[in-house]
Amino acid sequence: MLTQEQLAFYHENGYILVKGLLSREEAAAYRQECHELADRLAAQRNIDATWGSARDAIMATDTKILHCHDVQFYAASFSRLLVDERITGVAADVIGSPNVQLHHTKMFIKPPEKGSPFPLHQDHPFFPHANHSMIAAIVHFDDAPLEKGCVRVVPGSHKLGPVPHRPEGNWHLSFDEYPLEASQPCPAEAGDVLFFSYLTIHGSGVNVSSEARTTVLIQMRDPADPPTIDTHKSRGQGMILRGIDPLTIQQ
Numbered sequence: 673m674l675t676q677e678q679l680a681f682y683h684e685n686g687y688i689l690v691k692g693l694l695s696r697e698e699a700a701a702y703r704q705e706c707h708e709l710a711d712r713l714a715a716q717r718n719i720d721a722t723w724g725s726a727r728d729a730i731m732a733t734d735t736k737i738l739h740c741h742d743v744q745f746y747a748a749s750f751s752r753l754l755v756d757e758r759i760t761g762v763a764a765d766v767i768g769s770p771n772v773q774l775h776h777t778k779m780f781i782k783p784p785e786k787g788s789p790f791p792l793h794q795d796h797p798f799f800p801h802a803n804h805s806m807i808a809a810i811v812h813f814d815d816a817p818l819e820k821g822c823v824r825v826v827p828g829s830h831k832l833g834p835v836p837h838r839p840e841g842n843w844h845l846s847f848d849e850y851p852l853e854a855s856q857p858c859p860a861e862a863g864d865v866l867f868f869s870y871l872t873i874h875g876s877g878v879n880v881s882s883e884a885r886t887t888v889l890i891q892m893r894d895p896a897d898p899p900t901i902d903t904h905k906s907r908g909q910g911m912i913l914r915g916i917d918p919l920t921i922q923q
């Protein structure tokens with residue numbers, strides 16, 4: 673749960689970094705789970721998920737970001753993470769509803785020295801919803817200082833509402849109008865969780881450090897907030913992570 677000050681900060685800025693939500697030991701165990709999963713997947717297929725627009729933005733072809741969607745289908749510990757009240761309690765606070773529903777999850781490992789960046793964007797164009805209750809929680813499993821390509825935000829940008837995006841190489845904002853350098857880095861430590869609205873403009877830089885940056889992003893919403901277009905379906909979408917589904921209509 674957030675304090676009144678933390679909640680006020682979230683409403684003003686569109687994000688909040690909650691320190692030490694998991695212990696460093698818990699984070700280390702999840703980190704190992706992520707890296708083992710990436711090894712298993714990479715033995716079968718290419719799991720690089722670098723955005724085409726990220727390649728354009730940094731004019732580089734050799735960066736990588738290892739990725740897995742819907743991690744809870746690969747290891748039980750991720751299922752436990754999804755219903756961890758320490759995370760869902762804060763999610764409920766910022767969503768403004770006691771009920772929290774899963775949209776999707778994604779693991780990102782930014783490898784050392786060449787971890788791909790994300791151009792600035794809102795998540796809204798990827799999966800628009802009527803009431804804009806959608807949030808992300810980025811759970812950090814190792815330290816993410818600036819040089820590791822930590823997440824960056826534009827404080828207060830959620831108040832702009834949906835901003836027009838460019839579609840090429842994944843939805844992103846104009847590089848000229850929204851250069852990554854104009855955003856604010858959110859360095860984090862293992863166990864910290866960054867919560868932000870899907871209207872908050874965010875991105876991240878290249879990992880130029882000698883260690884991987886390892887995170888799981890959990891995208892959540894108020895179950896009473898319907899999508900406005902039929903898109904971005906994911907395995908497990910609709911799972912209730914906290915409270916109930918007040919609509920009680922399930923196929």
Ligand SMILES: O=C(O)CCC(=O)C(=O)O
Pocket residue numbers: 780790795810821822823874875876887889
């Ligand atoms: O993990 C990051 O560096 C940013 C991820 C991101 O912006 C996204 O998935 O929308």
